Amino acid sequence: MTIKRETLAAASSRFALGECSLGAILIAASAQGVCAILIGDDPDRLARDLQDRFPRAALIGGDAGFERIVATVVGFVEAPAFGLDLPLDIRGTAFQQRVWQALREIPAGQTASYAEIARRIDAPKAARAVAGACAANALAVAIPCHRAVRNDGQLSGYRWGVERKRALLDREAGR
Structure with missing residues (x-):
């Protein structure tokens, strides 16, 4: 697990919006790991929340490799007993x-x-x-x-x- 205390500056962050049994889900990752997992009813609101959290980051849509990360996170939401074996970029x-x-x-x-x-x-x-x-x-x-x-x-x-x-x-x- 990577721990970062500074905000995401001019770096890029990949993100994707999807659906899970809890509603809309947004997953974002920096070069260090998954930096956001947001859940809600409104995908647009989740995207705005991500932009508000990382205002200086270049947000880039996910690619095929990132889709595997998204699938892993959604799988964890659906079946938490399996755990989440991904690097996290925790900021706070x-x-x-x-x-x-x-x-x-x-x-x-x-x-x-x-x-x-x-x-x-x-x-x-x-x-x-x-x-x-x-x-x-x-x-x-x-x-x-x-x-x-x-x-x-x-x-x-x-x-x-x-x-x-x-x-x-x-x-x-x-x-």
Whole structure:
């Protein structure tokens, strides 16, 4: 896994839009790895989100080689038990990086509260900031923010919708 903290500057990024069982999906990759997996209802909105995230990048449509990456990511969304064996280009602040690493350590099918995640990264009063890091995540499913729940175990906000969060958790639990 490649970790980058700076923004994608004048480099190019390949991307493709597609469909999966959760709706529209956009996958983008830099030279370092997959840098965005966005899920939603509106493909145009996903493309705008990508442009907003990487305003100085030259966005290039995918080619045949990139289509294999797209198929791998879509396959992971559909069957997360198989894992995602692709390099990731994870970009965020030092705090976000810590949160995202803690999320990746939660086993598939399990959850942790925002407060518990804050304690795991030695920031016990930062539960709201943990939620903010989840909201800033550009790598849906690969960084499993869907595993973060309220203190009472109930599902709450998820950037790509609570129903998608529920579907992802059900898939991971084998339901």
